[in-house]
Amino acid sequence: MKKHIIKALYVFFAFILFASCDNNAEITKLSVVKFSQTFTCSASSFVMTKDNGDTNLGTFTWGAVNYGIKAAVTYTLQFDLPTDTTGTTAWSKAQEILVGDDVLTRGINGSELNKIAIDGLGLTSGVVSKVVVRVKSYVDRSVYSNVLTLDVNPYVPPVVLPTYPSLWVPGDYQNWDPTTAPTIVSVNSDKLYEGYINIPAGGTLQYKYTAQADWTPMAYGDGGSGTLIEANYSGGNFTAPSAGYYELSANLNTMTWTATKTTWGIIGDATPGAWATDTQMTYDTTNKVWTVTCDMLSTGSFKFRANNDWKIDFGIDSAGKLAYADNPLYPYNGNLSNLTVPTSGNYTITLDLHVAGQYTYKLNKN
8 A cells, every 4th residue: 555655646746847847848948048140330430420310320230149949039239338347247337229129230320329428428529439339138038249349439519508698706716807707697588697606715705796798887796785786896895704605696676686605415205315304415616516426216206405495496397407496586486397317226416507597417327
């Protein structure tokens, strides 16, 4: 009886093992899987210009990868800097173009490669840089082609700034030179002027407004109690209470002015401090920008906020540009959206306020 029971158990386990093997019959065989021919490109040097954005600059070609089963193979082009393709994080910052299933060739136009070079890889406009590219195939595991090295010269068109009515801000911080002074502007041409200047420590911390890049015919100074006066030649200098980064405003309708010292941070449920605590940014005096590096969540959103308060803060408009939600000079704007990051991860976030009326930001994933 005991022998019959043991034999029955052998039959049972053999059946289970056979069934298990049969159910997994489509798993890729653990054999060498590779590209069937060398990855090539019809060009090795790329120069982007304002005129070739829609022009095919080169065509990439590769051979099929056989995974040993009947399944669509997905191919993706990966672009990266040579310095980012070694070590434990190799190719982790690669910029990708999804080619598709069972497609063995892909052309690339000027605007595509330019976006990868400038926005993705941070290359400098007008400078030839080395970029490496490979193909990734995927079914149940990734396989990679040989690597090509390209010479890439990206292009950024010169920024044409809108012409706004302006007031120049010469002061002791820049040797009292109206011709090189920063400006505050009236973006709505309504005699409401606003902008930012950084006043470093040392000196008198004094400045004035001029209506032109010169001292005459019109300059404005401090009339006391927040009022503006015409002060073309002497007296009436504004004096900042301390060194720092100031938002300046001038209302020529009411002949009044403000100077608000600011520090900047980000706040929101996408940030480390959520909506309770600002994550502080640091001012870069060389590049004239505010930056912070921190972990961000794609499931939340955030705003830029000054002085840990809701008196001066930015959202984005329907075009994705920074706009004031709150600012004492302007009405409240409730039609703005919060900012977001595309995927969760560690980011360096940059806020650039140094060109009046042209405030911008950048999100770079590390």
